[in-house]
Amino acid sequence: xxxxxxxxxxxxxxxxxxxxxxxxxxxxxxxxxxxxxxxxxxxxxxxxxxxxxxxxxxxxxxxxxxxxxxxxxxxxxxxxxxxxxxxxxxxxxxxxxxxxxxxxxxxxxxxxxxxxxxxxxxxxxxxxxxxxxxxxxxxxxxxxxxxxxxxxxxxxxxxxxxxxxxxxxxxxxxxxxxxxxxxxxxxxxxxxxxxxxxxxxxxxxxxxxxxxxxxxxxxxxxxxxxxxxxxxxxxx
Amino acid sequence: xxxxxxxxxxxxxxxxxxxxxxxxxxxxxxxxxxxxxxxxxxxxxxxxxxxxxxxxxxxxxxxxxxxxxxxxxxxxxxxxxxxxxxxxxxxxxxxxxxxxxxxxxxxxxxxxxxxxxxxxxxxxxxxxxxxxxxxxxxxxxxxxxxxxxxxxxxxxxxxxxxxxxxxxxxxxxxxxxxxxxxxxxxxxxxxxxxxxxxxxxxxxxxxxxxxxxxxxxxxxxxxxxxxxxxxxxxxxxxxxxxxxxxxxxxxxxxxxxxxxxxxxxxxxxxxxxxxxxxxxxxxxxxxxxxxxxxxxxxxxxxxxxxxxxxxxxxxxxxxxxxxxxxxxxxxxxxxxxxxxxxxxxxxxxxxxxxxxxxxxxxxxxxxxxxxxxxxxxxxx
Numbered sequence: 001x002x003x004x005x006x007x008x009x010x011x012x013x014x015x016x017x018x019x020x021x022x023x024x025x026x027x028x029x030x031x032x033x034x035x036x037x038x039x040x041x042x043x044x045x046x047x048x049x050x051x052x053x054x055x056x057x058x059x060x061x062x063x064x065x066x067x068x069x070x071x072x073x074x075x076x077x078x079x080x081x082x083x084x085x086x087x088x089x090x091x092x093x094x095x096x097x098x099x100x101x102x103x104x105x106x107x108x109x110x111x112x113x114x115x116x117x118x119x120x121x122x123x124x125x126x127x128x129x130x131x132x133x134x135x136x137x138x139x140x141x142x143x144x145x146x147x148x149x150x151x152x153x154x155x156x157x158x159x160x161x162x163x164x165x166x167x168x169x170x171x172x173x174x175x176x177x178x179x180x181x182x183x184x185x186x187x188x189x190x191x192x193x194x195x196x197x198x199x200x201x202x203x204x205x206x207x208x209x210x211x212x213x214x215x216x217x218x219x220x221x222x223x224x225x226x227x228x229x230x231x232x233x234x235x236x
Numbered sequence: 237x238x239x240x241x242x243x244x245x246x247x248x249x250x251x252x253x254x255x256x257x258x259x260x261x262x263x264x265x266x267x268x269x270x271x272x273x274x275x276x277x278x279x280x281x282x283x284x285x286x287x288x289x290x291x292x293x294x295x296x297x298x299x300x301x302x303x304x305x306x307x308x309x310x311x312x313x314x315x316x317x318x319x320x321x322x323x324x325x326x327x328x329x330x331x332x333x334x335x336x337x338x339x340x341x342x343x344x345x346x347x348x349x350x351x352x353x354x355x356x357x358x359x360x361x362x363x364x365x366x367x368x369x370x371x372x373x374x375x376x377x378x379x380x381x382x383x384x385x386x387x388x389x390x391x392x393x394x395x396x397x398x399x400x401x402x403x404x405x406x407x408x409x410x411x412x413x414x415x416x417x418x419x420x421x422x423x424x425x426x427x428x429x430x431x432x433x434x435x436x437x438x439x440x441x442x443x444x445x446x447x448x449x450x451x452x453x454x455x456x457x458x459x460x461x462x463x464x465x466x467x468x469x470x471x472x473x474x475x476x477x478x479x480x481x482x483x484x485x486x487x488x489x490x491x492x493x494x495x496x497x498x499x500x501x502x503x504x505x506x507x508x509x510x511x512x513x514x515x516x517x518x519x520x521x522x523x524x525x526x527x528x529x530x531x532x533x534x535x536x537x538x539x540x541x542x543x544x545x546x547x548x549x550x551x552x553x554x555x556x557x558x559x560x561x562x563x564x565x566x567x568x569x570x571x572x573x574x575x576x577x578x579x580x581x582x583x584x585x586x587x588x589x590x591x592x593x594x595x596x597x598x599x600x601x602x603x604x605x606x607x608x609x610x611x612x613x614x615x616x
Contacts, residue, residue: 049614058529058610079533085610086531093613097526099245101252106245113241114531122241170614 002033004067005166005198006055011064013050013221024050025061026221034165037189037199037211039229042218048202049170051218055200056089056168057081069165086114090164090192094171096155098143104130104154105139111162129157133187149180156184160192167192169201173208185211185232242532246540247547249520256519259512260548261555264593267505268556268586269563271498275582276564278494280575285484286477287415288352291423292332292361294446296455297476298462301469305483306476307418309334311440312468319466320445325453330355332444333431336421339390340400347389349401350421353431360446363425369395369410374427381410386422388572401434420573506593509552510600513545517601521608529610537605541598549594553587 011028014021024047032038032055040048053059054066057073066073069088073081085091090111098107108126109117117125130139133153138146143154152172159167169188173181185208192199201208209215212229251257289297289306298320300310320329333353338346354361362371363381373379378398382390390399398407406424414423426434432441447470449458455472462470471479485491517524524537532540564576 053611053614056529056614058614082528082531082533084531085529089531091526091529091613093526093529095522095613097522097613099249099523102245102248106248109241110245110527111530113245114527117241119241119244 002035002195004031005034005036005069006030006032006200007065007067008051008055009065009067011051011054011061011066013047013054013059014062024221025054028064028218028221028223030216030223030226032198032200034198035193035195036213037193037201037229037231039209039212039215040200040202040218041204041209041215044204046218047221048218050221052168052170052200052202055166056091057085086111087162088165090159090162090167092155092159092167092169092172094174096151098151098154098158100144102143103140104135104143104146104150104157107143107154108139108157108161110158111164115162126157126161129161130154132191133157148175152176152180152184153187156187156191163197165197167197167199169199171203171205172201173203173205178207181205181207242536242540243543246543249523250516250544250547253516253519256512256516257548260509260516260597261552263505263508263512264549264552264590265555265559266508267501267593268553268590269560270501270505271586271589272557272560272578272582273563273576274494274498274501275586276560276576276578277574278490278498279577279579279582281418281490282481282484283577284416284418284420284575286480287417288334288350288423289473289477289480291363291414292352292354292446293364294332294361294448294473296447296449296458296470296472298329298445298447298466298468298470299443301463301467303469303479304487305480307480308483309443311438312442312445313440314442316442316466316468317445320447320462320468323458323461323465325450325458325461327448327450327453328358328360329445329447330358330360331428331442332361332446333428333435333441334443335431335435337401337434339406339422339424341391342397342399343391348419348421349386349390350417350423351401351431351434352423352425353428354425355446356427356429363412363414365413367411367413369408371410373409374425376407376409378405378407378430379409379426380406380430381412381425382408383412383414383416383423385416385420385572386424387411389420389422402436404434406434416575502589502593506596509548509593510597513548513597514600514604517541517604521604522613524605525608525610525612528608529613534606538602541602541605545594545598545601546591549590553590556590557583557586 008028008030011025013025014023016022042048054061105123105126108130109122112122112125127139135153173184210230210232213231215229216226217224303310317331335351337349337351339349340346367384393408395408398405459470462468567574
């Protein structure tokens with residue numbers, strides 16, 4: 001049995017108070033393991049993104065405990081959580097949030113710069129990751145001049161360039177056609193998963209279900225079921 | 237301080253948004269330009285109000301106690317000279333006459349002039365730079381020295397030429413180079429006695445008594461003794477200059493008007509800079525939230541924004557000072573009546589003001605950036 005990478009115990013999250021209170025999460029218990037591509041699915045407003053934010057340490061739960069790589073996030077200060085995110089967690093946002101007016105390599109290098117790697121090393125290192133995702137020739141191009149698929153790959157390179165143990169992806173294939181989406185999921189399995197790393201993906205996209213090791217379904221802030229996936233693209 | 241990789245990212249974020257970058261720098265440039273230009277002219281004008289004090293150069297000036305500034309001429313009784321000479325601590329005391337008169341030019345037109353009569357024995361108060369003629373010729377009949385800038389208003393007379401002052405012939409025996417006074421009047425130097433001949437008779441004809449204190453004398457004591465023994469006011473050169481400047485600053489509209497224009501420059505510059513920088517920050521809020529999510533801490537974000545604002549501040553300051561200096565130099569060269577003085581204190585003050593504008597702009601932006609939740613990046 002693989003080691004637990006993320007452990008969630010009785011997580012609740014409420015926004016607002018009184019009559020206006022919205023209970024986004026209502027007692028989530030989950031274990032997510034190293035070496036696993038874990039999919040979180042559910043309808044809009046079910047609490048997927050809130051759960052992802054809590055796992056990523058960018059949002060605190062109202063109650064419950066979150067343990068990420070054996071560190072209980074709820075016990076960390078804001079600055080400790082910030083440092084942990086910089087070192088151990090990679091993010092791939094749905095809207096990419098690439099910095100405009102900068103090249104693909106400069107964008108991909110940001111996590112390395114956050115970890116105080118010198119500029120030239122970081123750009124070189126980021127260039128290698130971009131080459132790995134097929135953007136070697138475009139690493140010096142401004143991100144505005146890249147296609148949506150290329151931006152996606154820059155965002156992916158940025159998410160993994162510092163080799164985080166936990167990679168969090170929010171709707172990574174939402175804006176992509178089936179072929180590009182499959183390519184991205186293959187890339188995620190190949191480049192971001194290993195026995196000491198873990199990949200969590202929030203999605204609506206049924207097309208990527210076959211790539212998952214396990215899938216959790218959330219409805220109204222509760223996990224309704226967790227099932228095994230087909231592990232398409234997994235190393236045999 | 238070492239520039240980190242994230243500092244470079246901050247600069248690229250700033251410079252990459254070319255339109256806003258130019259607008260922020262232009263706002264500061266405009267503000268700095270206006271302030272340096274206006275205040276330089278203002279200081280130039282104020283300096284001119286005290287030009288005669290520096291030209292005459294005596295260390296202590298004795299005058300009527302009611303005087304408010306150098307041009308507030310309050311004639312003294314001729315006995316004042318000997319009274320002052322009798323005060324302990326006075327090494328020498330000489331008379332000085334100053335008056336504004338009208339000269340009648342050979343073509344029949346009139347021109348206001350400033351007449352300065354200096355002690356004929358010692359020539360204390362004489363101009364330091366003679367550019368044509370000889371100082372000794374001041375003792376010749378009807379002789380006067382005239383300042384170089386004044387020649388233009390008198391129709392460019394040459395050495396030996398004459399014009400009339402109060403129906404008396406004045407003959408130019410020397411041309412001198414002295415500081416221009418406030419109204420840029422031609423300055424005529426002659427002996428004290430001849431100055432009185434050029435002037436309509438008055439009961440009191442001594443304007444100032446110029447004093448040199450003994451080397452061992454206390455200035456404070458000397459001033460006190462002059463007041464007690466003669467009832468007159470003794471001022472050091474610096475005190476008379478300060479009094480004159482204070483008068484023009486507080487008793488005329490010059491100070492108020494220049495201050496309003498300068499303040500407007502500051503407000504407009506600060507508004508443009510603050511607004512544009514704020515918009516820049518707001519438009520990049522999601523990017524800053526993403527940086528926060530990726531592990532950029534609060535202090536690093538503060539450093540990034542301060543760096544951005546400092547860079548636009550320094551650039552805007554440099555461009556503003558450069559543009560103002562260029563314009564001032566051109567105007568000083570092309571316009572004879574133009575005056576401007578840019579002391580280092582003005583440049584330091586303007587730099588401080590620029591940094592203040594930038595600090596305000598940075599605070600506005602930081603307020604939003606620090607409040608934005610990193611979880612924002614997961615919201616559509």
